[in-house]
Amino acid sequence: MRRRILPVLLVLTLLVLLADLAGAPLGPVRGVGDAVLGPVERLVAPGGGEGDRLERDNIALTQEVRRLRDRQGVTDQLGDLDTGDLPSVTARVVALDRAGASGPERITLDVGRRDGVHRDSAVIAPGGLVGRVVSVGEWSADVEVIGSGGSGVGVRTGAKGVIGTLSGSDPTTAHAADELVITQLTRDRVAAGDAVTTLGSPGSRPYPPGIRVGTISRVAKAPGALTDTAVVEPAVDLATVDVVAVVTGPGRTAKRAT
DSSP: OHHHHHHHHHHHHHHHHHHHHHTOOOHHHHHHHHHHHHHHHHHHTTOHHHHHHHHHHHHHHHHHHHHHHHHHHHHHHHHHOOOTTOOEEEEEEEEESOEETTEESEEEESOOGGGTOOTTOEEEOSSSEEEEEEEEOSSOEEEEETTSTTOOEEEEETTTTEEEEEESOOTTSOOOTTOEEEEEEETTOOOTTOEEEEOOOGGGOSOOTTOEEEEEEEEEOOTTOSEEEEEEEESSOTTTOOEEEEEOOTTOSSOOOO
């Protein structure tokens, strides 16, 4: 009797888990499940060995649903990645090296030289720029994120493309730990709400032009100063970044013939 009922319990459990994964409303399902499975569970519960096996099977099913959810989340993020015509390789963040008040200053990716990654490659998340590769191993790469100490990025701001330098802080401007700052902006040429994109580097290394960086939240106009300073809300939450694309560049994705 118990052996015939146990497979039924497993099937019903799997159906509930799959319904949860699909986002279906589970209130009615759980209500019916409690009414039907309660007496059945009491009937089969005393079997010690069979009860342990059922528990192990339920744990395995739960882990499989979690794995499917994780895979779906990665697929969704990959669909949002846009590097235009730039050759790139996708990667996941697997570790952080240093963490500041605003989040990590360096992150580690699960791709390296064998994947065509090299130093001074731009790293882009679904929202925009993450940073640049500063160290590469065979199977991993370290990335310095924008706003970390000592880093600076040339940017354009607003429809007119006003040029400035983006960094993680400025001693003359108060801002939140997770905000960035643009200095050396031409006076009275930018405003809150303006988009910020990369200026571009020679040979597009480390940064190709036009990659989204963030949005200006406010402009600081110091009395007597010849330039403005703008506070920027980053396009990417660096504390939660997961799936990224590393720009590899033409001819960098395959090993050269020797």
